[in-house]
Amino acid sequence: MSINIQTDFKTVGTRPIRPDGPDKVTGRAKYGADLNLSGMLYGHIVRSPHAHAVIKSIDFSAALAMPGVVATMSAEDLPEPGDRILPGAEIEMKLKDISPIIMARGKVLFHSQAVAAVAATSESLAAEAAKRVVVEYEVLPHVLDVHAAMADDAPLVHDDVFTQGIDPAPTRPSNLSADFEMAKGDIEAGFAEADLVIERTYNVPMCHQGYIEPHACVARSDENGKIEIWCCTQGPFMVRNMTAEITGIDLGKIKVTASEIGGGFGGKTTVYVEPVATILACKSGRPVKIVMSRDEVFRASGPVSSAETQVKIGAKKDGTLTAIKTDILMDSGAFSSSPILPATMFAAACYRCDNMHSRGREVLTNKPKAWAYRAPGAPQSIMAVECAVNELAQGLGIDPIDFRLLNAVEEGDVPLFGVPFQSIGLKQSLEAAKNHPNYQAALEQNQGRGVAAAFWINAGLQSSATIHVAEDGSLNVLTGNPDIGGSRASMAMLAAEVLGIPVETVRPSVVDTDSVGYCDTTGGSRTTLATGSAVMKAAGMLREELKHRAAAIWNVDIKEVEWYDGMAVVHSGIGIDELRDELRAGTAGRNPEKVLTMAELAAQAGATGGPLTASASVHAHSAQPSFAVNICDVQVDRDTGKVDILRYTCVQDAGKAVHPAYVEGQMQGGAVQGIGWALNEEYLFNDQGVLENAGFLDYRIPVASDLPMIDTVIVEVPNPLHPFGVRGVGEVPICPPMPAVATAVNRAAGTQLYDLPLSPPKLLAAIEGAGADNEAA
Numbered sequence: 001m002s003i004n005i006q007t008d009f010k011t012v013g014t015r016p017i018r019p020d021g022p023d024k025v026t027g028r029a030k031y032g033a034d035l036n037l038s039g040m041l042y043g044h045i046v047r048s049p050h051a052h053a054v055i056k057s058i059d060f061s062a063a064l065a066m067p068g069v070v071a072t073m074s075a076e077d078l079p080e081p082g083d084r085i086l087p088g089a090e091i092e093m094k095l096k097d098i099s100p101i102i103m104a105r106g107k108v109l110f111h112s113q114a115v116a117a118v119a120a121t122s123e124s125l126a127a128e129a130a131k132r133v134v135v136e137y138e139v140l141p142h143v144l145d146v147h148a149a150m151a152d153d154a155p156l157v158h159d160d161v162f163t164q165g166i167d168p169a170p171t172r173p174s175n176l177s178a179d180f181e182m183a184k185g186d187i188e189a190g191f192a193e194a195d196l197v198i199e200r201t202y203n204v205p206m207c208h209q210g211y212i213e214p215h216a217c218v219a220r221s222d223e224n225g226k227i228e229i230w231c232c233t234q235g236p237f238m239v240r241n242m243t244a245e246i247t248g249i250d251l252g253k254i255k256v257t258a259s260e261i262g263g264g265f266g267g268k269t270t271v272y273v274e275p276v277a278t279i280l281a282c283k284s285g286r287p288v289k290i291v292m293s294r295d296e297v298f299r300a301s302g303p304v305s306s307a308e309t310q311v312k313i314g315a316k317k318d319g320t321l322t323a324i325k326t327d328i329l330m331d332s333g334a335f336s337s338s339p340i341l342p343a344t345m346f347a348a349a350c351y352r353c354d355n356m357h358s359r360g361r362e363v364l365t366n367k368p369k370a371w372a373y374r375a376p377g378a379p380q381s382i383m384a385v386e387c388a389v390n391e392l393a394q395g396l397g398i399d400p401i402d403f404r405l406l407n408a409v410e411e412g413d414v415p416l417f418g419v420p421f422q423s424i425g426l427k428q429s430l431e432a433a434k435n436h437p438n439y440q441a442a443l444e445q446n447q448g449r450g451v452a453a454a455f456w457i458n459a460g461l462q463s464s465a466t467i468h469v470a471e472d473g474s475l476n477v478l479t480g481n482p483d484i485g486g487s488r489a490s491m492a493m494l495a496a497e498v499l500g501i502p503v504e505t506v507r508p509s510v511v512d513t514d515s516v517g518y519c520d521t522t523g524g525s526r527t528t529l530a531t532g533s534a535v536m537k538a539a540g541m542l543r544e545e546l547k548h549r550a551a552a553i554w555n556v557d558i559k560e561v562e563w564y565d566g567m568a569v570v571h572s573g574i575g576i577d578e579l580r581d582e583l584r585a586g587t588a589g590r591n592p593e594k595v596l597t598m599a600e601l602a603a604q605a606g607a608t609g610g611p612l613t614a615s616a617s618v619h620a621h622s623a624q625p626s627f628a629v630n631i632c633d634v635q636v637d638r639d640t641g642k643v644d645i646l647r648y649t650c651v652q653d654a655g656k657a658v659h660p661a662y663v664e665g666q667m668q669g670g671a672v673q674g675i676g677w678a679l680n681e682e683y684l685f686n687d688q689g690v691l692e693n694a695g696f697l698d699y700r701i702p703v704a705s706d707l708p709m710i711d712t713v714i715v716e717v718p719n720p721l722h723p724f725g726v727r728g729v730g731e732v733p734i735c736p737p738m739p740a741v742a743t744a745v746n747r748a749a750g751t752q753l754y755d756l757p758l759s760p761p762k763l764l765a766a767i768e769g770a771g772a773d774n775e776a777a
Helices: 021-026 123-131 187-193 236-247 274-284 294-300 340-346 378-396 400-407 426-434 487-499 527-554 576-585 598-603 660-679 737-749 760-776
Strands: 041-047 053-059 069-074 114-120 134-139 176-184 196-204 216-221 227-231 254-258 288-291 307-315 321-331 356-363 447-456 461-469 475-479 506-510 561-564 567-570 595-597 613-620 626-636 643-653 710-715
Touching (some): 041 123, 053 114, 069 123, 176 340, 187 307, 196 378, 216 274, 378 400, 400 426, 400 447, 426 643, 426 710, 447 737, 461 527, 475 487, 487 506, 487 527, 527 561, 527 567, 527 598, 527 613, 626 660
Parallel strands (some): 227 254, 475 506
Antiparallel strands (some): 069 114, 216 288, 561 567, 626 643
16 A cells, blocks of 8 residues: 655755754753652662572661651552553563562562662662661572573573463473564575575674663652652653553553653663652652662663574575575563564565575573663664675675675565565665765775665554644644654644644644643654654644635635645635646735635634644554665774774665754664674673673763764655655664674674674784784694
């Protein structure tokens, strides 16, 4: 199915000033920790010092004896989660895999898991009171490595987890929580056809999303049991739903307001402190504020799954792929629901190949539960496939982009997950990358170049929007999706485009859960696509209502009224095309009997039917995949192992870039995060399961001085299911950087490193080892 796609735009595709810019640069914007209420208490969470232990008892008496300590809580204050399923923004989860992260029940499964909480009249007092909570533990054996976790004698993280995806279903519990396989064709026959086969194993470490703002919230309970929560989140409706499920409080009694958000990248699509603050507020009768420290964020909020991917790829001499096989082993931490399924489905989605087989296994360990991070699961498996593709192209003597062009999927091709591609822009993106000046730049000694392509599916899901027309004809656009990637601007621009009015007259707002219809979480590259569709639908409804109001004022049939460029016009006696010619020439506007502007219609709203307002909801089925291609040039210092990024180029199909500057920002941001993951970022646990680099001093993310200006090229192959051709753009940018960087570094250094990150000590050791091998030879 496809629809008529608009190609000429007045507002879409321009670069207006961001509506939230002034508040953010002046400091007026309010973030999660900025709200302070009268009589407010401060919450502090007691966390486990063990990676695996039974909780034998919790004694609050010493803490409660302190003046100023008002309330305490533990898992005893929460209902038993049972086996209920909790609808998520993109996946369903078992409540019993979420509730214990908020507060451990019976035993702890990772270091720093929440065990208890206190609320006191000051932050320092709450912290001191938390130290006086006495928790008695019985320490259990723990497991931190996925291979060790799959051993028959491994300590069980859960004794009620049975591997999903295996037929017949296993009768013994294990730490292998899921085992999925997908296949098409004859994989062995495909490899038999190949003239060259590359087989490698790649490792991507557990890392963190690295958002700058820690999790923070304030919760308040009134005399009627109404709960108000203010928090930094990617989804206020998600917070409302999860808090209701975890605490047992009726959902209808909970109102959530999303503050401004200082980064999320998928890491704020769940709750950590909101249910705790809610229970403490209910027990104390006073507002409670909880702000996680940076140490707590690293230790106790969801990191990104590590993954070991075995890949085997074969091709003929002419470059035609004959077989692709992947086997992905993913660390989910202590609870299930890692992104193993997308990792399995999308590893080789960029390529046309008749014979494919992909297996994905999710393993439980005594680490924090893994959570989403931009295109969850895909970067880890795409890393392996793209590095192997580069090596395969090199072995066959074919340019890596030409190799990809030969095998790239296009419209009509069916990937491993079985849904045929419609109109897509992978080949156009590859051509744009090949023609970019950076791809033609000469390389010098100790320099290398890497190329990678990537895919992400994007999401649609549920969204709502409401538009009010003010008396002067300006608009208030209300949505429930926090703005983490420029969505305020895109909402305003889409409304302005549909109504043909200046974008400066549109005021977009992110409102609380009581003020707009349900919206799924900001994530999955869905907001401009889906919530934007709700805005467009509401704007279209308003446009029709405005035409009816104009027809009533003129006392003409609605069929004689046209909406053009923010005005209602009557075309009695002339054809619509002739009228439009008059409007373009400006002559129709000189006749007040033929034209009513938005402002004029708004001014007469009271006399023509009342306030002008429209609300719309959608369950968007217009999501279409996006593709990206990256080129990375590096220089390696052979004496220190330091890597410098010389040039970096991002090419991406955006369908139609609503606000090109925001799209470029998404591309650049994803590249920076992928570069950091490739070169430095990783979780380092000691043998007791304690994270040893829980801070930005030791967990090193890229800073401005580490990077060149990142070049961007936006390709626009319209999404056939969207009236403006829009695609989601927020997630695929993180998928190509790791293989592009890794390939460039290995080419520059003459190494064959397959385990990320390629940090200076690791790279230097490999360089010295390669030198010693060459001397011996």
